[in-house]
Amino acid sequence: MSNKNSRFPTPSDALWLPYTQMATAPLPLVAVATEGVRIRLADGRDLIDGTSSWWTACHGYNHPHIQQAVKQQLEIMPHVMFGGLIHEPARQLASRLAALLPGDLNHVFFTDSGSVAVEVALKMARQYWMNQGQKNRSRIIYFRHGYHGDTFATMAICDPDEGMHAQFAGAMPKEIMAELPVDEKSQAAFEACLAQHAHEVAAVIIEPLVQGAGGMKMHDAATLARVAASCQRHQILLIADEIMTGFGRTGHLFACEEAKITPDIICLSKALTGGTLALAATVAREHIFTAFLSEEPQKALMHGPTFMANPLACAAANASLDLFEQEPRLNQVAALSKQLEQALAPCRWLSSVKDVRIKGAIGAVEMSKPMNLNAVRSQFAALGVWIRPFGQVIYLMPPLVISAQDLTVLTEAVIQVVTALDYAQ
Ligand SMILES: Cc1ncc(COP(=O)(O)O)c(C=O)c1O
Structure with a gap:
């Protein structure tokens, strides 16, 4: 990915964002480029994408x-x-x-x-x-x-x-x-x-x-x-x-x-x-x-x-x-599924977790109580991943081409954040 300077330091006031209480929402992150499974932010950080941009980027970005x-x-x-x-x-x-x-x-x-x-x-x-x-x-x-x-x-x-x-x-x-x-x-x-x-x-x-x-x-x-x-x-x-x-x-x-x-x-x-x-x-x-x-x-x-x-x-x-x-997409999904199953299994033992569900390249951790979504989202960004929980669910739906190493970064971030929520109970 080319190293572009920050071009959009603050979002335009003219934007009205989806599913967002504009009065209280934190400033959104500014994306300037994408590549493979990564989203580059205006501040130069790369986030590994755990959501495939609302479940779309199945082959990763910029194929x-x-x-x-x-x-x-x-x-x-x-x-x-x-x-x-x-x-x-x-x-x-x-x-x-x-x-x-x-x-x-x-x-x-x-x-x-x-x-x-x-x-x-x-x-x-x-x-x-x-x-x-x-x-x-x-x-x-x-x-x-x-x-x-x-x-x-x-x-x-x-x-x-x-x-x-x-x-x-x-x-x-x-x-x-x-x-x-x-x-x-x-x-x-x-x-x-x-x-x-x-x-x-x-x-x-x-x-x-x-x-x-x-x-x-x-x-x-x-x-x-x-x-x-x-x-x-x-x-x-x-x-x-x-x-x-x-x-x-x-x-x-x-x-x-x-x-x-x-x-x-x-x-x-x-x-x-x-x-x-x-x-x-x-x-x-x-x-x-x-x-x-x-x-x-x-x-x-x-x-x-x-x-x-x-x-x-x-x-x-x-x-x-x-x-x-x-390309062997369905084989990749089978491998992702196995890894998600193993890597998210420890969440099952946490008292703050109600359920862990895996299907194909989807891994969902349902919490037993609502979370502070804005806080949790920024914790994930601080860990270098783009994961966007909603309601009581923290989920991963990465691009189907994600490597085992990058998926490990995502699952470890989920475990870290969920464990912290557990201690905060
Ligand atoms: C199952 C399902 N149906 C319909 C929609 C609506 O699609 P769109 O957001 O493109 O209007 C979505 C979006 O998340 C979806 O998940």
């Missing part, structure tokens, strides 16, 4: 193959509208995704963020029924601890308490929250919920195997398979939100593969472009797509974000898929 693809595309055509025009990067990407995804998930609708990909999935599911004359099937069943985005339709299907949106409760549509069917009792309750609401429900939405922003909660493939089987039994569509889990994070290219299920609709984003550019995709199975084919214009999917299928982002995503083909 030359992705850079090259984006530079090449920049020369040819950085952007063109997607209404009435298509282009090769999008066509290629759509057919590659269709080939990689399970079953007949063959029809790819591009958007530019995870929340909008979920919005499109909800719209598709509702219109699937409308187009068949079932206008009353519009409600959505979601799970406790779920998180699906920050827009109004997605806020309505986040965990009502942990989803950060409780104060908007009155302003959102009333969807139906269920518990994950993790055992016989909860399975019976889930079945009863589906039986009661099937006539008015368009779809069930789930984050397969790992519920991320709602608390890094994990469930097994059998639970996911039960959800899919129940949806099938009650003829309710299943939407898999793989925005976080997609592209290797849980150990398979897509988490649904582990349960051998094919959801009716799947949402992808985050690692789709290897964390370089904003892009998302909502992919539908054949029967969903064909329900929109008609002589009647109003049966079309009426959606079209201005920057959908941005050619630069599609070029980056195609290059990212090349890397999944050419």
